[in-house]
Amino acid sequence: MxxxxxxxxxxxxxxxxxxxxxxxxxxxxxxxxxxxxxxxxxxxxxxxxxxxxxxxxxxxxxxxxxxxKRTNLPLSKHNILKRDKYICQYCGTKNGPMTTDHVIPKKLGGKYTWENLVCACVRCNNKKGGRTIEQTGMKLSRCPKRPHFFSxxxxxxxxxxxxxxxxxxxx
Ligand SMILES: [Zn+2]
Known part of the structure; x- marks a missing residue:
């Protein structure tokens, strides 16, 4: 039952x-x-x-x-979005297609890591462009981390x- x-x-x-x-x-x-x-x-x-x-x-x-023995969760766009529950980490929207944003932009040496990638809506991603959060005055809703596999x-x-x-x- x-x-x-x-x-x-x-x-x-x-x-x-x-x-x-x-x-x-x-x-x-x-x-x-x-x-x-x-x-x-x-x-x-x-x-x-x-x-x-x-x-x-x-x-x-x-x-x-x-x-x-746990294998590390592979770093991919899909898993970044999943970790962030498909919520834009800048404005909090759940609407629309989501992208991954480099918090520290690639051209400024930002790496492709769990700690430097977040889920962002297209609007916020475009608004931020190749700048840092300090330069745009945007705020992250939380600090990106490598997720525990279970979470x-x-x-x-x-x-x-x-x-x-x-x-x-x-x-
Ligand atoms: Zn957004």
């Missing part, structure tokens, strides 16, 4: 609190019963087992460390519990 509380999503953290994966409440409860995980944050609804009833887990943490994967996903935000580096 899709609407069942057992199918609610549950965020799994590694032993070091790094987000690892997403599972459902049913599988999360199994991990807890097997002694492999603990509840970090509960949902505000309960679930009942044969012998017990407790709040359903929203966030759980594994009690052992899983070593994973970009789930940027476009609806988060089922606001408590997840701090663990997904969205705050």
């Amino acid at each position: 899709v609407g069942s509380p057992l199918n609610k999503l549950c965020l799994v953290l590694n032993q070091n609190y790094e987000p690892l994966s997403i599972t459902n409440v049913k599988r999360a409860v199994c991990l807890i019963y097997l002694g492999k995980a603990e509840i970090i944050e509960p949902y505000n609804f309960g679930i009942r087992t044969i012998s017990n009833s407790f709040n359903a887990p929203s966030i759980l943490r594994l009690l052992y460390f899983i070593r994973i 970009i994967v789930h940027n476009l996903m609806k988060i089922p519990d606001p408590k997840w935000r701090q663990y997904l580096f969205l705050e």
